[in-house]
Amino acid sequence: MKQHTIGFIGAGNMAGAILNGALQSGIFKGEQICIFDVLEEKCRPFAQKGVVVCGSSIELIKKCDMVVLAVKPQIYPGVLEEIKETVTNQHVLISIAAGISTGYIQSAIGFECKVVRVMPNTPLLLGCGATALSKCACVTDSEFQIVSRLFSACGIVEILPESQMNAIIAVHGSSPAYVYRLAKAVIDGAVQQGIDSQVAAKLFIQTIKGSAMMLEQSGQTPDELIQMVASPGGTTLAALREMDETGFDESIQKAMEACTKRAEELGK
Numbered sequence: 001m002k003q004h005t006i007g008f009i010g011a012g013n014m015a016g017a018i019l020n021g022a023l024q025s026g027i028f029k030g031e032q033i034c035i036f037d038v039l040e041e042k043c044r045p046f047a048q049k050g051v052v053v054c055g056s057s058i059e060l061i062k063k064c065d066m067v068v069l070a071v072k073p074q075i076y077p078g079v080l081e082e083i084k085e086t087v088t089n090q091h092v093l094i095s096i097a098a099g100i101s102t103g104y105i106q107s108a109i110g111f112e113c114k115v116v117r118v119m120p121n122t123p124l125l126l127g128c129g130a131t132a133l134s135k136c137a138c139v140t141d142s143e144f145q146i147v148s149r150l151f152s153a154c155g156i157v158e159i160l161p162e163s164q165m166n167a168i169i170a171v172h173g174s175s176p177a178y179v180y181r182l183a184k185a186v187i188d189g190a191v192q193q194g195i196d197s198q199v200a201a202k203l204f205i206q207t208i209k210g211s212a213m214m215l216e217q218s219g220q221t222p223d224e225l226i227q228m229v230a231s232p233g234g235t236t237l238a239a240l241r242e243m244d245e246t247g248f249d250e251s252i253q254k255a256m257e258a259c260t261k262r263a264e265e266l267g268k
């Protein structure tokens with residue numbers, strides 16, 4: 001089987017999380033991994049793990065056949081311009097940026113290069129990520145399998161058609177922030193009612209974990225689980241009525257629509 005080498009352009013949070021997963025799972029060894037960042041010091045912690053630090057994105061492309069473009073979406077045009085002369089039809093470009101489509105990358109590179117579009121999320125940093133993947137027709141099954149294994153090493157993966165890759169960001173890419181926002185609102189609400197914030201945080205974090213396990217393991221729908229908590233005439237029902245009146249569901253759905261719209265803008 002072909003031995004692949006993988007490179008990361010950008011040594012930020014996401015690159016670090018994916019790279020650690022690659023090393024820990026043994027999918028890639030240190031010497032099979034390259035990294036480049038405009039700030040060289042960001043690469044130093046990876047050099048200590050045996051990863052090869054490159055002096056430019058072009059050097060990295062020459063050394064690697066799989067390349068994770070781990071920079072912010074706004075930086076993509078500059079990076080693609082820089083590497084376009086060096087990318088060949090043997091490279092697999094792995095894009096993790098919100099909104100950047102396969103077509104956008106291929107048009108910037110100048111030919112139908114191999115692209116796997118990926119949407120990970122930040123819990124990947126703890127090996128507990130959720131990642132959506134979509135492959136273009138020119139990526140082989142064995143190449144796609146390696147990319148899929150790479151992200152499976154830090155959580156779960158789901159394969160989607162590219163047409164859904166913008167909308168899925170609202171489901172798992174951005175949604176950790178909704179959960180943190182909910183946590184903040186609950187903790188702030190507890191403080192307003194005289195409860196210590198650390199005690200409230202401890203109890204609510206455990207509640208998020210437990211509720212996630214109920215959703216995953218009970219076999220019941222969200223509505224059935226709500227019914228288990230909300231007895232007639234009880235406290236939960238009073239709270240849920242208030243959420244209905246203030247438009248909780250609509251607010252979340254509007255937030256999701258805004259997320260998708262912004263992804264579409266970033267891809268233009």
Ligand SMILES: NC(=O)c1ccc[n+]([C@@H]2O[C@H](COP(=O)([O-])OP(=O)(O)OC[C@H]3O[C@@H](n4cnc5c(N)ncnc54)[C@H](OP(=O)(O)O)[C@@H]3O)[C@@H](O)[C@H]2O)c1
Binds near residue numbers: 011015073096098
């Ligand atoms: N964070 C999330 O929740 C999340 C979820 C899913 C997908 N993503 C995607 O993942 C990508 C990376 O996100 P991140 O949070 O890891 O970003 P990040 O921490 O800002 O990392 C990006 C790194 O790339 C560096 N960089 C900037 N321009 C460069 C260039 N021309 N060549 C090489 N390196 C360059 C940045 O340096 P400077 O800091 O000096 O600019 C920074 O160190 C983004 O496209 C984002 O949309 C993020």
